[in-house]
């Protein structure tokens with residue numbers, strides 16, 4: 226995926242035609258900075274991989290859900306994969322065609338179902354028998370027919386971090402694939418349900434296509450059994466999950482991902498393929514720009530204390546993830562092994578540990594790479610810190626797509 230949008234010009238780090246030092250000085254830090262060019266290039270790689278295949282690319286809204294990003298991707302042709310009523314509202318607000326929206330997640334409420342049924346979405350990805358029955362009851366009350374797929378759990382090992390592995394048999398996600406046939410038959414018999422698809426999503430940050438190929442085999446066997454009993458599947462949703470290169474990982478291309486389903490698609494030429502990429506679209510399309518507050522040296526460790534914290538980017542604390550960190554001004558500096566940490570009162574508040582990076586002075590900027598996915602989206606107000614602003618660069622121009630939160634924002638809705 227494209228990272229060419231982030232580059233040094235001389236000693237200064239730029240995003241497309243905008244200097245990060247200038248952005249930091251103008252907009253303040255911490256600041257998420259997204260590249261239009263990178264977002265488009267990453268999305269277009271999927272379009273290219275699918276050009277000969279009836280398909281829908283439903284961008285996974287939870288990865289980065291800013292309206293400007295959703296709008297940009299919609300203009301490129303993306304649909305939305307949503308997991309809440311809040312995400313549905315966002316998708317509709319930027320004008321995503323409801324017939325390009327799929328609704329995933331294990332805990333949909335009746336209110337969310339009503340909202341999505343009224344909007345007329347393409348498909349509910351149902352994850353359990355009780356959810357399916359509630360969906361039928363809700364559709365009946367509205368006098369509508371709910372289009373559905375079952376999200377099956379194919380029991381494959383996606384070889385990723387346990388918190389983001391979803392397709393092995395002990396996870397909370399999906400219906401055990403052995404139980405799918407009976408549920409599909411129940412759905413077919415229900416006048417308020419319309420079986421349209423088959424769905425799976427096996428995990429995130431996958432660095433190999435072999436788990437996808439294993440899932441493809443299981444799905445193919447199920448499709449054959451469904452066809453044999455007359456259950457008609459038109460949409461095959463294989464989820465998202467393609468990884469990005471955080472730390473030298475070799476990542477398969479969208480093309481290779483699609484090829485993993487090649488035999489299955491050849492066997493069922495009428496199927497429309499749905500992909501739900503999130504991370505691989507936005508992950509490398511943004512940096513988190515932060516500022517060094519202090520260099521703190523103890524007899525045991527060297528800390529770079531920054532204004533960026535786990536509340537702004539929780540991935541290192543939550544998953545032990547690696548994010549590359551580089552100074553915005555490279556100027557031949559000595560490097561040292563440091564912990565890059567934030568101001569939060571938790572020892573788990575770090576962005577990097579025991580990392581050799583060029584030393585910066587107080588007031589200088591650092592860029593945390595690969596921060597676009599599950600970055601701002603997972604940010605919080607922990608320690609009563611306003612969440613960062615978000616900016617979108619396009620060529621030599623930039624604009625704020627989410628204002629920095631204010632202290633007033635922090636207490637909105639509270640009463641004494």
Ligand SMILES: *Cc1c(COP(=O)(O)O)cnc(C)c1O
Nearest residue numbers: 285329429465466501502503504
């Ligand atoms: C999170 C999620 C995705 C996106 O996963 P990425 O790894 O970001 O591509 C797609 N589908 C479902 C159901 C998800 O929960």
